[in-house]
Amino acid sequence: MAPTDGAIRQAGPRWRAMLAAMLFLSAALAGCATPTGRPGDALIAQPLRSIGLAHHHASLALGQYSRNAGPAAEILPGATANVRRACSGDRPAVTWLGHSSAIISIGGQCILTDPVLEANRSLASPLPKRLVDIPFSVDDLPDIDAIILSHGDYDHLHMPTIAALARRFPDIAILVPPGAAGPGALKRFARVEQPLPGQAARIGGLTVTAERAYHATRRNLAAIKTGHAFSWVVSDGRTKVLFIGDSGYGPAFRDIGRSHGPFDLLLVPIGSYEPSELVAAMHANPEEAARIARDVGARLAIGIHWGTFALSPDRPDETVRRFRQAGRKTGVTTRVLPIGGTVVVP
Secondary structure, three states: OOOOHHHHHHHHHHHHHHHHHHHHHHHHHHOOOEEOOOOOOEEOOOOHHHHHHHHHHHHHHOOHHHOOOOOOOOEOOOHHHHHHOOOOOOOOEEEEEEOOEEEEEEOOEEEEEOOOOOOOOOOOOOOOOEOOOOOOOHHHOOOOOEEEOOOOOOOOOOHHHHHHHHHHOOOOEEEOOOOOOOOOOOOOOOEEEOOOOOOEEEEOOEEEEEEEOEOOEOOOOOOOOOEOOEEEEEEOOOOEEEEEOOOEOOOHHHHHHHHHOOEOEEEEEOOOOOOHHHHOOOOOOHHHHHHHHHHHOEOOEEEEOOOOEOOOOOOHHHHHHHHHHHHHHHOOOEEOOOEOOEEEOO
16 A cells, blocks of 8 residues: 555655655565555555564654654643542543543542653663653552553553552552563552453452453564553443553454443544554554544544654644544544543543
8 A cells, every 4th residue: 555645745755765665665576565454454565564663663762753743742731730630520531641641530440541651761661752741740640549551562561650650559450461561560569460352350340351452562672572452441330431552443443342332432542653554553543543433332532642752753733633533524522632631421
């Protein structure tokens, strides 16, 4: 599949030349592209995709995507105070902390997702360059009952944040896909659960069910798969929230909708989808994020995984515009929040 004009413009001259060469060689050597399992899309054939991904990860590590990135996610005025009271209301609510980090207040429980809140000074968890600094830390969180991790990539499982959480909340549960972290990484928590897809854990009065996602854990600079990635269904028997920390688009979401839907609220990744010829199998674009919302039967879809880190050439403002437009076209209510902003579950 050839890149769109928009993708080529966003990629810049160095990516433009590289992608053109890769596409030519892919056609010459492979005859066709490798399918992703997504309708109407394909990736550059191997081994060229691996070469392209190596260049992509080098650009990410060097902070090249922060140049000309455009406006990042906005920070809510009074964000820190709002985060501190995130679980104080009587109604289910979600507070976005940036990227895939969020607080889900539901059923009298306070659930934290993919927390990345502490300073970026760790060889064990190097982070991409930030587009915006988070104005709060672990000390500013309300009392947390459990942590849910979608997978173990550096921008989702951040060891300085995990260590700070373990010091403050040693008795809470942490739910993590198999292989997302080493055996000693989470040992300071009293309860560590690693369910398989379709299996559920109990957190207070909540049922938290692991389901599939089109992603994986690649907790190494060579981007070699080391573990799984999950979507998580959180329900108190009245309200249902689906958290997808990072994923491409695929038919599993229709299955999730049939098994668990409809959902009152969906947290869905909308950014880091370029260069699509390299990352389409693991990062949904804004239109696909709206399709996920439609497939699972979400009454409200909140876009996450955007505007916080310089992970790819796509611009945050364009990502938000496309997500909102896709929601109108698919009949799904799509929104984004400022960092520190809260939405009450409808």
